[in-house]
Amino acid sequence: MSKLTKKQATELVPALEALYPEAKCALDYDTVFHLLCAVLLSAQTTDVSVNRVTPVLFGRYPEARDIADAPVADLEAILRPVGMYKTKANHLKAMAKVVAEEYNGTVPHDYGKLVALPGVGRKTANVVLAEGFGEQRIAVDTHVFRLANRIGLTEEKDVLRTEEGLMKILPRDHWTPMHHALIFHGRRVCSARKPDCEHCGIRRFCKRNGLPNE
Numbered sequence: 001m002s003k004l005t006k007k008q009a010t011e012l013v014p015a016l017e018a019l020y021p022e023a024k025c026a027l028d029y030d031t032v033f034h035l036l037c038a039v040l041l042s043a044q045t046t047d048v049s050v051n052r053v054t055p056v057l058f059g060r061y062p063e064a065r066d067i068a069d070a071p072v073a074d075l076e077a078i079l080r081p082v083g084m085y086k087t088k089a090n091h092l093k094a095m096a097k098v099v100a101e102e103y104n105g106t107v108p109h110d111y112g113k114l115v116a117l118p119g120v121g122r123k124t125a126n127v128v129l130a131e132g133f134g135e136q137r138i139a140v141d142t143h144v145f146r147l148a149n150r151i152g153l154t155e156e157k158d159v160l161r162t163e164e165g166l167m168k169i170l171p172r173d174h175w176t177p178m179h180h181a182l183i184f185h186g187r188r189v190c191s192a193r194k195p196d197c198e199h200c201g202i203r204r205f206c207k208r209n210g211l212p213n214e
């Protein structure tokens with residue numbers, strides 16, 4: 001089995017996107033700063049759990065300055081349901097301090113500045129640039145990584161190379177929509193343990209050609 005050609009990948013794009021016209025970011029937010037907080041909190045947990053705690057968090061501490069000044073014990077108590085709450089509370093507070101003090105409370109529209117913020121990695125920065133600033137970006141999470149390599153859009157062993165491979169093979173104006181469509185397909189059909197190849201709408205494009213994955 002080999003990688004898809006660029007032509008095959010380009011044909012896959014409308015087919016996959018058509019399956020999930022509703023695909024979009026599932027995190028609730030109303031400002032770019034709240035989006036950044038929500039993405040940071042979403043590591044190793046579901047968007048649904050994050051959406052349960054952020055109304056409490058932002059209700060009590062709406063701005064970066066408020067979170068920076070919040071007692072860490074209070075942040076931990078609010079974040080407890082999302083797991084890794086001690087680490088996340090510390091990252092959130094440290095990130096908010098930098099945003100408040102270096103950027104006057106406004107999230108910087110700059111990849112390098114974003115990844116320099118405490119707790120913010122490549123995936124978080126890409127989601128913020130895509131959702132918050134309307135850029136075309138491919139954030140590689142567990143679903144995108146699994147599907148890209150299963151389908152044959154990439155053949156890579158790590159997240160960074162998968163992101164670079166996807167940027168090469170996918171049309172640039174579809175990076176963000178394909179990021180969402182791959183996540184939806186990963187959640188609904190092509191799960192980690194049991195991909196439902198029999199009912200898969202993009203089976204004809206998949207390098208596995210519907211064969212069950214090990």
Ligand code: SF4
Nearest residue numbers: 190195197200206210
């Ligand atoms: S054919 Fe199977 S492995 Fe390929 S994308 Fe569909 S569900 Fe996933």
